[in-house]
Amino acid sequence: MIDRAKSRPADALASATAYQTLFGITLGGIALVKAALADQGPTADKRIALAKFFAEQIAPESGGLEKIVKDAASALSTIDSVLFA
Amino acid sequence: MSFTAPFADITFLAKLFGLDQLETEGLAPELADGLAEAILEEAGKFATDRIAPLNRIGDTIGARFDNGHVTTAPGWIETYRDWAQGGWNGLTASVDHGGQGLPHLLHLACSDMWTSASMAFMLGPMLTSGAIDALAAHGSDELKRIYLAKLVSGEWMGTMNLTEPQAGSDVGALKTRAERTGDGTYRITGQKIYITYGEHDMTENIIHLVLARLPDAPQGSRGISLFLVPKFLVNKDGSLGARNDVRCAGLESKLGIHGSPTCTMIYGDESGAIGYLIGEENRGLNAMFTMMNAARLGVGLQGVAIGERAYQLALSYAKERKQGRALNTKSEGSSAIIEHADIRRMLMLMRAKTDAARAICYMTAAAIDRAHREKDAQKKKQAEERAALLTPVAKSWSTDIGIEVASLGIQIHGGMGFIEASGAAQHLRDARIAAIYEGTNGIQAIDLVTRKITLSDQAFS
Ligand SMILES: Cc1cc2nc3c(=O)[nH]c(=O)nc-3n(C[C@H](O)[C@H](O)[C@H](O)COP(=O)(O)OP(=O)(O)OC[C@H]3O[C@@H](n4cnc5c(N)ncnc54)[C@H](O)[C@@H]3O)c2cc1C
Numbered sequence: 001m002i003d004r005a006k007s008r009p010a011d012a013l014a015s016a017t018a019y020q021t022l023f024g025i026t027l028g029g030i031a032l033v034k035a036a037l038a039d040q041g042p043t044a045d046k047r048i049a050l051a052k053f054f055a056e057q058i059a060p061e062s063g064g065l066e067k068i069v070k071d072a073a074s075a076l077s078t079i080d081s082v083l084f085a
Numbered sequence: 086m087s088f089t090a091p092f093a094d095i096t097f098l099a100k101l102f103g104l105d106q107l108e109t110e111g112l113a114p115e116l117a118d119g120l121a122e123a124i125l126e127e128a129g130k131f132a133t134d135r136i137a138p139l140n141r142i143g144d145t146i147g148a149r150f151d152n153g154h155v156t157t158a159p160g161w162i163e164t165y166r167d168w169a170q171g172g173w174n175g176l177t178a179s180v181d182h183g184g185q186g187l188p189h190l191l192h193l194a195c196s197d198m199w200t201s202a203s204m205a206f207m208l209g210p211m212l213t214s215g216a217i218d219a220l221a222a223h224g225s226d227e228l229k230r231i232y233l234a235k236l237v238s239g240e241w242m243g244t245m246n247l248t249e250p251q252a253g254s255d256v257g258a259l260k261t262r263a264e265r266t267g268d269g270t271y272r273i274t275g276q277k278i279y280i281t282y283g284e285h286d287m288t289e290n291i292i293h294l295v296l297a298r299l300p301d302a303p304q305g306s307r308g309i310s311l312f313l314v315p316k317f318l319v320n321k322d323g324s325l326g327a328r329n330d331v332r333c334a335g336l337e338s339k340l341g342i343h344g345s346p347t348c349t350m351i352y353g354d355e356s357g358a359i360g361y362l363i364g365e366e367n368r369g370l371n372a373m374f375t376m377m378n379a380a381r382l383g384v385g386l387q388g389v390a391i392g393e394r395a396y397q398l399a400l401s402y403a404k405e406r407k408q409g410r411a412l413n414t415k416s417e418g419s420s421a422i423i424e425h426a427d428i429r430r431m432l433m434l435m436r437a438k439t440d441a442a443r444a445i446c447y448m449t450a451a452a453i454d455r456a457h458r459e460k461d462a463q464k465k466k467q468a469e470e471r472a473a474l475l476t477p478v479a480k481s482w483s484t485d486i487g488i489e490v491a492s493l494g495i496q497i498h499g500g501m502g503f504i505e506a507s508g509a510a511q512h513l514r515d516a517r518i519a520a521i522y523e524g525t526n527g528i529q530a531i532d533l534v535t536r537k538i539t540l541s542d543q544a545f546s
Contacts, residue, residue, distance in 0.1 A: 005534050016530035023533070024482025027448075027475075028441025031102070035444065038101050043094070054437045057430070 001069060008073070015072035022065040029059045088137040088394055090198035092129030095443075096122055099194040102444050103451025112458040113188050121191055124176075128195035131171065135164050136202035143205045143344025144511045148285065150336040155284040155346045161206065165287045169239030173199075174210055178217050182233040189379075189457075190450035193386060197443065200390035204515050205344030209242050209282040211383045215376035216243025216294050220313070223364035223372040231319050232292055242288045245376060246277040246295040246350065254528050256296065256370065257306035261352065263297040263360060272357025273297050273314055273331075276349065279522075283348030284316075284333030290325060291316040294376065295352065295360060296369050303367065311369035312360035314352065330358040341514030377523065378476055382453070384523040385479040386446050388487025391516040392439035395494035398509055399435065402498050403428050422497070431497050435490045442483035449475040474537045477529035484519035485526060491516040 001019050005012040029051075036044075036051040104121050107113035143158045168174070176192040178184025192214075200207045217236050220229060235241040252258035261275025273295055277283075284291065293314040302308030318326040330353050337347040352358040364372035403423035411424035422428045452475060455468035491513040495502030502509040520526045 001534060002538050005539055009535065012534045013531060016534045017527060020478060020481050020526070020530040020533050021485070023478050024442075024445065024485070027445055027478065028438070028482070031444030031448070032437065032441055035098065035101060035440070039097070041097075043097070050433070050437045050440060053433045054441065057434065058437060058441075 011073035011076075014076045015069045018065050018068040018072065022062055022069060025058060025062050025065070029054050029062075088133065088140075088202055088397055090129030090132040090201065091393065092125045092198065095129070095194050095197055096125045098440070098443055099125070099190055099447055102447040103190045103454065104188065107188060107190070107451065107454055107458070112455065115187065116191075124187075124191060125194055125198075127171075128173065129198045131168060131173070132198035132202040135167065136199055136206055139164055139206055139344070140203040141508065141511070143203055144341075144515075145343075147343030148336060148346035150333070150346075153284075153332050153334075155286065155333060155336065155348070157285050157287055157346070158344050161344065162287050164206070165209070165239075168199075168210075174213065174239030175237040177214070178233075178237040179221060182217075182221060182229070183237045184217075188450075188454045190447055190454055193382065193446060193450040196383065197386055197390055197393070197446075200387055201394040203344065204387050204391060205342040208342065208345045209285070209287065210239070211380065212245050212281055213239070213241075213243040215245060215380045215383075216292060218379055219294060219311070219372055219376040220363065222375045223311070224313070225361075225363075228313060228361055228363065231323065232313065232315075235290070236292060240288060241290040241292055242282055242285075243292045243294060244280055244283055245373075245380065246280050246283075246293055247373070248277060248279045249275070250278055254525060257304075257309070259296055259298065259309065261295065261297040263299050263310060263312060264357065265299070271297075271312055271360045271362060272353065273312055273360040274353030274357050276334075276351055278349050279337065280348045280350045281345055281522075283346065283350045285346050289317075290319070293331065293350070294363070294373070296373060297360070299366060306370050308367055309369040310366050311363040311372045313363055314358050314360040318359060330355045340517055341511070342518060378472075379453075381476050381480040381523050381529075382446060382449050384519050385442070385449075385476075385481070385483035387519040388483035388485070388490075388516065389439060389443045389446055391487045391512050391519075392435065392442065392490035395491045395509065395512040395516075396432070396435040396439055398507075398512070399494040399497040400432060402501070402507070402509075403432060406499075406501075408499075428497055431493045435493050438486040438490055442479075442486050445475065446479045446483055449479040470540045474533075474540060477533040477537060480523065481520070481526040481529040481533075484516070487516040487519055488513065 032051040032054045036047040039047045108116040139160055146158045149156045175184035176187045177189050180186045236243055247256050249259050263271045263273050295312045295314050296309050298308055318329055320326045332351050334349040334351050404421055406422045407419040408422050411420040414420045452468050452472035456472050459465040459468055495509045498507050498509045501507045
C-alpha cells in the first residue's frame with residue numbers, strides 16, 4: 001500500500017477504506033491477544049475467550065480485505081458505465 | 086436501561102495499553118500510589134450515578150430553540166455544574182492553567198465511561214478540551230490569561246467552527262471573512278453550520294474558535310486563520326462585558342444525539358463579531374489541527390462508548406427474554422435467548438469488537454502522551470508519528486464498529502429493539518454521526534493511505 005500510495009495514488013484511494021478496516025481488525029486482534037496474555041487475575045479466562053473468538057470469527061475477514069486492497073482498481077475504471085448510464 | 090461503568094475493565098486496559106509503561110519509564114511519576122485506579126473509580130461512579138440517567142431525557146426532550154436561546158434537557162445544567170465542580174474538566178490541562186496535568190490516556194479512559202453514560206452530554210466537554218489544547222499551544226499570553234482558566238474549570242465551554250454550507254470535508258472552501266480593525270482585533274462575518282454546542286444554557290459564556298479568511302489571504306487551505314470569538318466580550322478584570330455580534334439562528338432536527346445542540350451560527354449581523362487571532366495569520370489550520378487530532382480520537386472513543394452501553398443493554402435483555410428451547414438445554418420450559426448460539430455469537434461480536442476498539446483508542450492516547458512527555462528527540466518524533474498513524478484508524482474503525490455493535494444490540498432485542506422504549510434504538514441513532522463528523526471515515530482513509538503510512542517505518546514499531 002505504501003508503494004501504491006506513491007506510484008498509483010488513484011488505485012490507493014479506491015481501496016483506502018478496505019485498507020483502513022484491515023488495519024483496525026489486525027491491530028484490534030493483536031490487542032486482544034496481548035490482553036489475554038497479560039491478564040493473570042480473575043478475568044483471565046474471559047480475555048482468552050474473547051481473543052479466541054476474535055481469531056475465529058473476526059480475524060478471517062482480513063483475508064478478504066487484503067485481497068480487496070491488492071486487487072481493487074481494475075473494476076473501478078468501468079464504474080462510470082453504471083453510475084452515469 | 087441502566088448502565089454501570091466498567092471501571093475495573095477499563096482500568097486494566099488503560100494500564101496495559103499505556104499507563105503502566107508511562108509510569109515505569111518515569112514519564113508519568115504522578116501515577117504512583119494507585120492514583121489512576123482511584124480516579125477511574127470515581128469517574129465511573131459519576132458516570133453511573135449522575136450522567137447515565139440523563140441520556141434518555143436528552144433523547145426524548147433534547148435541546149430546544151426559542152428566539153436565539155437554546156435550552157438543554159432537564160437536569161443537564163445541574164449535572165454539568167457538579168461534574169465541572171468535581172474538577173473533571175481539567176484533568177489533562179497544564180497545572181499552570183489550573184488543570185491537573187494528568188496523562189491524556191487517563192482522561193480518555195474516564196471519558197469512555199462518561200460518554201457511555203451520555204454521548205450527547207459529553208460532546209460539550211470534548212470540544213472544550215480541544216479548545217483548551219489549541220489555545221494553550223497557539224494562543225498569545227494575553228488570550229491565555231483571560232480565557233484558559235475558565236475553560237479549564239469548565240465555567241465556560243468552547244466550540245469548533247469549521248463547517249459552512251459549501252465547505253464540509255473541503256475546509257479550504259470556507260468563506261467566513263475576517264477584517265483587521267487596526268487595534269489588533271478582527272471583525273468576523275459569515276455563517277457556520279452544524280456547530281456543536283454553539284449556543285446553550287449550561288455555561289455563562291461560550292468561547293467560539295472560528296476559522297475565517299483575511300481579505301488578502303491566499304486561496305484554499307493556506308489562507309485560513311483561526312480566531313477566538315467569545316459570546317460575551319470579557320473585560321480586563323475578567324468580568325463579562327457586552328454581547329458580541331454572534332447569534333444562533335436555529336437548531337438542526339436530527340437522527341440522534343438530540344441532547345447536543347447542533348447550531349447554525351451567524352457572525353457579524355451588525356458590525357462584525359469581535360475576534361482575536363490565535364497563532365499566526367493564514368496558519369489557522371495548523372492551530373486547528375491541534376484541536377482536531379484530539380477531537381478525532383475523542384470521536385473514535387464515542388464508538389467504543391456506545392458499543393459498551395449497547396452491549397450491557399443487549400446482555401441483560403438476552404438473559405431475561407425467553408423464547409424457544411436451546412439445543413442441549415437442561416432447564417425446563419423455554420430458554421433465555423442467551424442460550425441460543427446465534428445470540429451468543431452476536432453478544433461476543435459486540436464485546437470483542439468493543440474491547441479491540443477500546444485498546445486501539447488507548448494505544449493512540451498513549452502515543453500522544455509519549456509525544457508530549459518524551460525528553461529524547463528521536464523517541465519523541467517516533468511517538469508523534471505513531472500517534473499520527475493511529476489517529477485515523479482509532480477514529481474510523483472504532484466508529485464503524487460502534488454502529489455495527491449498536492445495530493447488533495437491536496437485533497438481539499428482536500422486535501423490541503425497533504421500539505424506542507427498549508432504548509436499543511437510541512444507541513444506533515446516536516452512534517451513526519460518529520462516522521461522519523470530525524472528518525468522515527472516508528476522509529480518514531485518504532489521510533491514512535496518502536499521508537500517514539508514508540510517514541516513516543518507525544511509526545509502526
Ligand atoms: C451533528 C453534527 C455535528 C457537527 N458538529 C460540528 C462542529 O461542531 N463544528 C464543525 O465545524 N462541523 C461540525 N459538523 C460538520 C461535520 O464535520 C461535517 O458534516 C463533515 O465534516 C462532512 O462534511 P459535509 O457534511 O459537508 O459532507 P461532504 O463533505 O459534502 O461529504 C459528502 C460525502 O462525500 C465524501 N467526500 C467528500 N470529499 C471527498 C473526497 N475528497 N474524497 C472522497 N470522498 C469525499 C464524504 O466522505 C461523504 O461521504 C457536524 C455535523 C453534524 C451532522
